[in-house]
Amino acid sequence: MKNFDAIVIGAGQAGPFLAARMAEKGMKVALIERKFLGGTCVNAGCMPTKTLVASARAAHVARSGAIYGVKIPGEVGIDMKVVRARAEAVTMNARNGLIGWFNGMDGMSVIYGHARFESPKTVSVNGETLTAPRIFLNVGARPVVPELPGIDEIDYLTSTSIIHLDTLPRHLAVIGGSYIGLEFAQMYRRFGAEVSVIEHGPKLASREDEDISDAIADILRSEGISVHTDAGSIAFARNGSGVNVTAGSAKIDASHVLIATGRKPNTDDLGLDAAGVVTDKRGYITVDDKLATNVEGIWALGDCNGHGAFTHTSYNDFEIAAANLLDGDDRKLSSRILAYALYIDPPLGRVGMTEKQARASGRRIMVSTRPMSRVGRANERGETKGFMKVIADTETKEILGAAILGIEGDEVIHGIIDAMNAGTTYPTLQWSVPIHPTVSELIPTLLADLKPVQL
C-alpha cells in the first residue's frame, strides 16, 4: 500500500491545478489519469474544436471576400489534413505543456491508469493500492449514444472521434442540436460539406430563450444547413458506404453521422459503491456547496458533479476547493454566476438567467433587446446577424442575465459578467463610457431601453 496526503483521480480542468497547489504546500500527492493530462478540454473538447472553428471561419471569410472588395481568383479550397494537423498541434502543445509542468514537480506522482475505489480511503490503479486521507474526483464525462433504431448497424462519429477526421464528409447528419452539434454543423458546412441537423426537441439550443434559439436556426439556415426540429422518430440504415437517416418525414442520404446528444459522467466504473459515495440517478456525484461528497474526505470537481459542464466551471471548482482547503477562505459553489458561450459564428455569449428563468422566478422584470444591425461596429465589419438582450429586476435594479448573439458576443458578454459579479446595478453601468467603435459601446444604450414586461 502506498501512502499519500492526497489522491486526485482524473486530470481534467480542476484536478491538475489542485494537485499542483497541494504539492506546492508540501503535500505528497498522487494524480491518476487513465488517458491524457488535460482531459476533455485539451484533448477532445474546447481546444481542438475552437481551433477547427477558426479554420472554418477563415474559409467563410475567404469566401465572403468579394463583399469586402477582396478578389480571390478561383474557388476557396479546404485541405482537411492541414485543418486536422492544426487542431492536433494546439492539443499537443497544451498537453505537453502540462506534462512538462508536472515532470519533476516535488511531492507529485503522476500515475497513468484507471483508478477505482476499494474503500473510502483506498484506491486501486494498475494492480497497486494507494491510500490518502483526502481524495478528489475530477473524472469528467463522455458522449452519450442513444439506442436509436439501426445505430448498431452503422459507423457513427462522436465529438471525440470527429476531431480526428481528415477528410471532408459529403453529407454530415448531426443528431442533437445543442452546443456540440451546432458547433460541428456550422464548421463542416463551412469546410464544404452538406449538413443536416436533427433535433428531437422543438428548438435548437433549447436551454435558451425562444428568440435566441430561432435566431440561431436562422443563422445556420442562412449558410445552407438543413435544420430539422421536432424530428420525430429517428432511425438509421446502412446504404453502401453511407447511411440513410430517417427523422419523421425527413429522409437524409448521409455519408457521415455525428451523435451529439449529450454527455454522461464517468462515474459508473469508479467503484463509488466501495467508498459509499452517493450519486443522483443520472450518475452525477452529489456534492454540497463546498464540493464535498457525502463521504468525509472525498470531494468531486468538474463535470462529474453536474454543477457545470464547462472548462471554466471545472476550473472554478478547483479555485473553490483550493481556497477553502488550502487558503482558509470560505468560497461556495452557490456564489457562482453561470456564464458560457456557444461557438457558432457569430457566437452567443450568455450570463445568468434567461428571460424564461427570470419570469419563472416570480420577480418583476425589465427586458431590452437590440438587433446587431443597429450596432455600428457590426455594420462596419459587415456581420450584422443576431441580437443582444438584457434582463433586469425592476425593483432591485440588478442585472439578472444577458445574451449577446452577434459578432464578438463571447467577449462582449464579459462587460456584463464583470458587472454582475461586482454587484453593479444597471443604472450605474449605464453611466460607463465605452470605447467607440465597439459592440460593447451599445451596452449602456441597451440598458437605457429596458422596458417592464407583463408577467
Ligand SMILES: Cc1cc2nc3c(=O)[nH]c(=O)nc-3n(C[C@H](O)[C@H](O)[C@H](O)COP(=O)(O)OP(=O)(O)OC[C@H]3O[C@@H](n4cnc5c(N)ncnc54)[C@H](O)[C@@H]3O)c2cc1C
Ligand atoms: C466537443 C466539445 C467542445 C467543448 N467546448 C467547450 C468550450 O468551448 N468551452 C467550455 O467551457 N467547455 C467546453 N466543453 C466542455 C469541457 O471540455 C468540459 O466541461 C471540461 O473539460 C471540464 O471537464 P472536467 O475537468 O470535469 O473533466 P475532463 O476534462 O473530462 O477530465 C476528466 C479526466 O478524468 C479521466 N478519468 C475518468 N475516469 C477516470 C478514472 N477512473 N481513473 C483515471 N482517470 C479517469 C479522463 O480520462 C479525463 O482525462 C466542450 C466539450 C466537448 C466534448
Ligand SMILES: NC(=O)c1ccc[n+]([C@@H]2O[C@H](COP(=O)([O-])OP(=O)(O)OC[C@H]3O[C@@H](n4cnc5c(N)ncnc54)[C@H](O)[C@@H]3O)[C@@H](O)[C@H]2O)c1
Ligand atoms: N461552447 C461550449 O462551451 C461547449 C461546446 C460543446 C460542448 N460543451 C459542453 O458539452 C456538453 C454536451 O453538449 P451536447 O451538445 O452534446 O449536449 P446537450 O445536452 O447540451 O444537448 C444535447 C441535444 O441533443 C438532443 N437530443 C438528445 N437525444 C436526442 C435524440 N435521440 N435525437 C435527437 N436529438 C436528441 C437534446 O434535445 C439536446 O438538444 C454541454 O453540456 C456543454 O456544457 C460546451
